[in-house]
Amino acid sequence: xxxxxxxxxxxxxxxxxxxxxxxxxxxxxxxxxxxxxxxxxxxxxxxxxxxxxxxxxxxxxxxxxxxxxxxxxxxxxxxxxxxxxxxxxxxxxxxxxxxxxxxxxxxxxxxxxxxxxxxxxxxxxxxxxxxxxxxxxxxxxxxxxxxxxxxxxxxxxxxxxxxxxxxxxxxxxxxxxxxxxxxxxxxxxxxxxxxxxxxxxxxxxxxxxxxxxxxxxxxxxxxxxxxxxxxxxxxxxxxxxxxxxxxxxxxxxxxxxxxxxxxxxxxxxxxxxxxxxxxxxxxxxxxxxxxxxxxxx
Amino acid sequence: xxxxxxxxxxxxxxxxxxxxxxxxxxxxxxxxxxxxxxxxxxxxxxxxxxxxxxxxxxxxxxxxxxxxxxxxxxxxxxxxxxxxxxxxxxxxxxxxxxxxxxxxxxxxxxxxxxxxxxxxxxxxxxxxxxxxxxxxxxxxxxxxxxxxxxxxxxxxxxxxxxxxxxxxxxxxxxxxxxxxxxxxxxxxxxxxxxxxxxxxxxxxxxxxxxxxxxxxxxxxxxxxxxxxxxxxxxxxxxxxxxxxxxxxxxxxxxxxxxxxxxxxxxxxxxxxxxxxxxxxxxxxxxxxxxxxxxxxxxxxxxxxxxxxxxxxxxxxxxxxxxxxxxxxxxxxxxxxxxxxxxxxxxxxxxxxxxxxxxxxxxxxxxxxxxxxxxxxxxxxxxxxxxxxxxxxxxxxxxxxxxxxxxxxxxxxxxxxxxxxxxxxxxxxxxxxxxxxxxxxx
Numbered sequence: 233x234x235x236x237x238x239x240x241x242x243x244x245x246x247x248x249x250x251x252x253x254x255x256x257x258x259x260x261x262x263x264x265x266x267x268x269x270x271x272x273x274x275x276x277x278x279x280x281x282x283x284x285x286x287x288x289x290x291x292x293x294x295x296x297x298x299x300x301x302x303x304x305x306x307x308x309x310x311x312x313x314x315x316x317x318x319x320x321x322x323x324x325x326x327x328x329x330x331x332x333x334x335x336x337x338x339x340x341x342x343x344x345x346x347x348x349x350x351x352x353x354x355x356x357x358x359x360x361x362x363x364x365x366x367x368x369x370x371x372x373x374x375x376x377x378x379x380x381x382x383x384x385x386x387x388x389x390x391x392x393x394x395x396x397x398x399x400x401x402x403x404x405x406x407x408x409x410x411x412x413x414x415x416x417x418x419x420x421x422x423x424x425x426x427x428x429x430x431x432x433x434x435x436x437x438x439x440x441x442x443x444x445x446x447x448x449x450x451x452x453x454x455x456x457x458x459x460x461x462x463x464x465x466x467x468x469x470x471x472x473x474x475x476x477x478x479x480x481x482x483x484x485x486x487x488x489x490x491x492x493x494x495x496x497x498x499x500x501x502x503x504x505x506x507x508x509x510x511x512x513x514x515x516x517x518x519x520x521x522x523x524x525x526x527x528x529x
Numbered sequence: 530x531x532x533x534x535x536x537x538x539x540x541x542x543x544x545x546x547x548x549x550x551x552x553x554x555x556x557x558x559x560x561x562x563x564x565x566x567x568x569x570x571x572x573x574x575x576x577x578x579x580x581x582x583x584x585x586x587x588x589x590x591x592x593x594x595x596x597x598x599x600x601x602x603x604x605x606x607x608x609x610x611x612x613x614x615x616x617x618x619x620x621x622x623x624x625x626x627x628x629x630x631x632x633x634x635x636x637x638x639x640x641x642x643x644x645x646x647x648x649x650x651x652x653x654x655x656x657x658x659x660x661x662x663x664x665x666x667x668x669x670x671x672x673x674x675x676x677x678x679x680x681x682x683x684x685x686x687x688x689x690x691x692x693x694x695x696x697x698x699x700x701x702x703x704x705x706x707x708x709x710x711x712x713x714x715x716x717x718x719x720x721x722x723x724x725x726x727x728x729x730x731x732x733x734x735x736x737x738x739x740x741x742x743x744x745x746x747x748x749x750x751x752x753x754x755x756x757x758x759x760x761x762x763x764x765x766x767x768x769x770x771x772x773x774x775x776x777x778x779x780x781x782x783x784x785x786x787x788x789x790x791x792x793x794x795x796x797x798x799x800x801x802x803x804x805x806x807x808x809x810x811x812x813x814x815x816x817x818x819x820x821x822x823x824x825x826x827x828x829x830x831x832x833x834x835x836x837x838x839x840x841x842x843x844x845x846x847x848x849x850x851x852x853x854x855x856x857x858x859x860x861x862x863x864x865x866x867x868x869x870x871x872x873x874x875x876x877x878x879x880x881x882x883x884x885x886x887x888x889x890x891x892x893x894x895x896x897x898x899x900x901x902x903x904x905x906x907x908x909x910x911x912x913x914x915x916x917x918x919x920x921x922x923x924x925x926x927x928x929x930x931x932x933x934x935x936x937x938x939x940x941x942x943x944x945x946x947x948x949x950x951x952x953x954x955x956x957x958x959x960x961x962x963x964x965x966x967x968x969x970x
Contacts (some may be wrong), residue, residue, distance in 0.1 A: 236931035264619075279899050297636055399878070
């Protein structure tokens with residue numbers, strides 16, 4: 233075989249160039265820590281990683297929605313707890329008032345106490361988060377409870393019966409509050425109407441009605457605690473989902489990293505191998521260049 | 530002595546042309562000359578019969594084919610590289626990201642439909658997505674423009690090369706007729722053909738008088754010393770690129786750099802553009818359909834989110850009423866319910882729905898932005914294989930036609946020796962005659 237200077241030189245240049253481009257690639261892998269930066273470097277990994285990243289972004293958004301929902305739910309839960317305490321207080325007063333030993337004067341006092349409790353309940357239940365009234369359903373820009381003598385129990389209801397919900401997952405929605413409508417309407421009738429009845433009966437000094445109302449107030453408390461626990465279970469569900477997302481994000485992130493991040497140990501050993509090859513090529517070529525008959529003429 | 534001198538000049542020519550592309554080494558072909566003299570055969574020395582040019586024509590032909598394929602792939606690769614950089618980056622913020630951010634914002638809005646800052650943020654994300662779409666669309670247009678210019682440029686190059694080949698044809702036939710082949714012109718011809726074959730698929734035929742005939746797509750372009758001029762035929766609206774001769778004959782050209790530019794211009798880039806436009810159109814129609822069912826904070830009017838009159842990636846824009854007042858973004862499914870985020874939620878839900886050719890919007894966009902890259906990766910592998918194939922052929926040709934300097938140097942010494950010996954013979958003869966003459970004196 234005839235080997236000309238051109239063959240030797242071109243082969244050398246080709247090897248050196250290949251080696252250089254590999255070194256450049258390794259350098260960028262090592263300095264950036266990312267192996268697949270552009271689709272052409274590994275189209276399949278690139279596509280997969282981008283789709284996984286979308287899943288991560290989606291879950292992060294769901295997490296944001298959930299923590300937003302949790303903040304509102306917790307405020308709502310607190311308000312409900314307070315109202316429940318108020319209802320229990322009313323029941324205590326009522327039990328006392330219903331006993332025959334209570335005089336008319338005491339009952340009158342009790343009626344004033346009940347009216348006070350009713351007022352504070354209204355302000356508690358008008359709790360808001362930002363400019364959203366939590367118990368107003370989706371009609372959130374209006375106060376759900378307003379004093380109005382013509383309304384049942386003297387408190388008007390501006391809420392609708394669709395509780396606001398959050399987007400917590402694909403096709404998964406969680407109610408983040410209960411509506412005033414739901415809270416008010418128990419088995420025994422409207423909550424505020426029953427409270428108003430208690431107040432009236434105390435004013436009327438009507439022992440019989442007071443006794444019969446005991447049962448109704450019990451039912452109102454039952455209903456309020458059912459509503460509260462419903463919200464509580466929603467809060468638990470949101471917390472649980474948040475944790476689930478946290479775990480699945482870790483898994484997804486490690487998948488993305490496997491697809492696109494540099495394996496440093498591998499890259500380093502590749503780099504060393506390349507360097508040896510490069511140095512060898514240089515050394516050999518500098519010898520080869522001097523192998524010419526020219527020097528002996 | 531003259532023979533040795535002549536051989537030395539061929540050798541020196543070989544040495545200085547060792548690195549000239551397309552150069553084929555030459556050898557002096559010698560034949561002894563003798564005559565019958567009585568009963569003896571007496572040698573009369575040596576004659577140069579010819580100077581031979583060493584080159585394997587078959588390898589050249591194989592190379593032409595490979596170079597044509599290489600030129601095609603290389604050009605495609607360059608365009609895909611441009612497309613890749615315009616569609617995907619390593620810094621994030623690509624089309625896929627912008628689309629999810631828009632859906633994120635709708636999801637955010639469903640939590641807080643009354644919050645104005647959330648609404649304004651949503652508008653910001655939407656306009657960033659629109660900018661991105663417009664950006665990619667404009668880049669595609671620019672790449673299309675570049676491909677077109679490349680194709681026209683390539684045609685100009687082809688015409689130049691053909692003209693050169695025509696004049697070479699003339700030189701070759703003239704010198705061929707005198708019986709002394711013009712080696713330099715033949716080498717130049719090889720060099721020009723190499724270049725031409727990178728540009729377009731050609732068929733070549735050599736006539737008996739040594740002149741070369743070139744056909745492109747079966748149409749005779751070059752014969753004898755006449756090259757016909759190829760003209761481009763462009764329709765920028767339908768993205769059509771044709772070639773024809775001055776007399777109107779169409780040339781079905783294929784292969785090489787030219788075909789790559791034309792394919793990009795006619796098919797690939799419009800295809801990318803259609804897919805990008807489809808993304809824009811899907812966004813407009815799907816989001817608008819839901820948006821029209823909802824209500825903003827201020828009134829009970831049903832509105833479009835995007836301007837429904839413009840649906841291409843380059844023109845898509847937010848509906849004017851909404852762009853001017855973020856309160857008009859319809860998050861609520863019921864009129865007057867400020868805390869209702871059902872519509873925003875439904876729009877956010879679109880990200881998980883298969884709304885574009887049976888696929889999710891995001892999967893489709895990821896596919897689109899990585900498409901140039903995956904083409905590029907495939908071409909790179911093919912180019913590597915091709916490179917080594919061409920390299921193999923080049924080595925084969927180099928073995929035949931290449932100049933080995935050591936070989937030439939040793940030949941040089943040989944000729945020098947021959948020259949010296951011949952000179953010595955002359956001086957010996959001179960001495961012999963001197964001796965003879967001194968006898969007489």
